[in-house]
Amino acid sequence: MTRSTRPAGRQRPSGAFGPVRDETRNTRIIEAVLDLIVESGYADLTMAAVAARAEVAKATVYRRWASREDLVADALESLMLPAAVPAEVTAAQTLREDLIATLAHSSACLQPQGRRFSTVLAAATDSHPQITDTLRERYIAGQREGITACLHRAQERGEITAERVAFLLAPDRMEIAAAVGVMVLQEHLLGAVLDMDGIARLVDQVLLPLLGGTPTG
Numbered sequence: 001m002t003r004s005t006r007p008a009g010r011q012r013p014s015g016a017f018g019p020v021r022d023e024t025r026n027t028r029i030i031e032a033v034l035d036l037i038v039e040s041g042y043a044d045l046t047m048a049a050v051a052a053r054a055e056v057a058k059a060t061v062y063r064r065w066a067s068r069e070d071l072v073a074d075a076l077e078s079l080m081l082p083a084a085v086p087a088e089v090t091a092a093q094t095l096r097e098d099l100i101a102t103l104a105h106s107s108a109c110l111q112p113q114g115r116r117f118s119t120v121l122a123a124a125t126d127s128h129p130q131i132t133d134t135l136r137e138r139y140i141a142g143q144r145e146g147i148t149a150c151l152h153r154a155q156e157r158g159e160i161t162a163e164r165v166a167f168l169l170a171p172d173r174m175e176i177a178a179a180v181g182v183m184v185l186q187e188h189l190l191g192a193v194l195d196m197d198g199i200a201r202l203v204d205q206v207l208l209p210l211l212g213g214t215p216t217g
Contacts, residue, residue, distance in 0.1 A: 028054040029061055033075035042072065095154040095211075099147065099203045100196075106146040107183060109194045136184070143180040151211070164212060175210040182206055 032053035036045050047068060051058040065071035092098035103109075148169060154160045168175055182202060186194040194202075 025054070025056055025060060026064060029056065029064070029071070030075045030078050033071055034078075037072070037075070045072065047071070092153075093157075095150060095157075095159050096203060096208060098150045098153055099207055100199055102146040102150050103143070103183070103199050103202070104196060106142050107194055107199065109196060109199060140180055140184060143183055144176055147176050147179065147207070160212070168211060179207045179210060 029050060032050045033045070036049055036053060045068065047061050047065075048058050050071065051061050054061075061071065065074065092101050151160065151165045151168060155162055155165050167173065179202065183194060186198060186202075
């Protein structure tokens with residue numbers, strides 16, 4: 001299986017061997033990798049340094065990950081969000097509420113772990129472009145899927161017509177892609193990490209006007 005087709009959220013990395021008896025060790029190792037990448041970059045990352053930071057034996061790391069590349073790939077993938085939709089999304093009564101709740105979830109703007117995504121991604125981009133390109137594609141696809149689900153729910157509530165949804169989801173339309181692009185480049189464009197206020201501004205000033213809705217807040 002190639003890296004680009006690797007399923008997200010996989011528990012065991014490819015190339016690993018031996019039983020995994022203590023999942024808390026996996027968590028400590030992954031956290032150690034993320035911290036070290038942010039602190040000193042991918043080039044200086046070693047299995048020994050990871051083991052020391054995670055307070056495990058180096059053999060413990062190698063039993064779970066056969067190479068540094070696999071370890072880094074899984075560490076970066078751990079920043080991607082779970083598929084579960086939170087209650088505040090399913091309880092939304094308007095397209096605006098739904099978009100804000102959905103994008104807050106999919107962007108991990110309220111989760112410290114997820115908010116490290118852009119920082120770690122930037123730190124690994126130059127030295128590990130294949131992994132970062134794959135993760136960026138997944139992130140963009142996740143945001144698009146979230147917005148698409150919001151549109152379908154709005155259609156079910158009667159806020160938007162089926163024709164408008166089909167129009168917006170056509171392959172050659174740029175409305176959703178433009179909004180996702182703003183999310184991806186938030187820090188570079190505005191110099192600020194995406195938070196709830198930023199999500200609300202994105203919905204009111206970018207998404208709703210592009211999608212043909214009207215902000216209510």
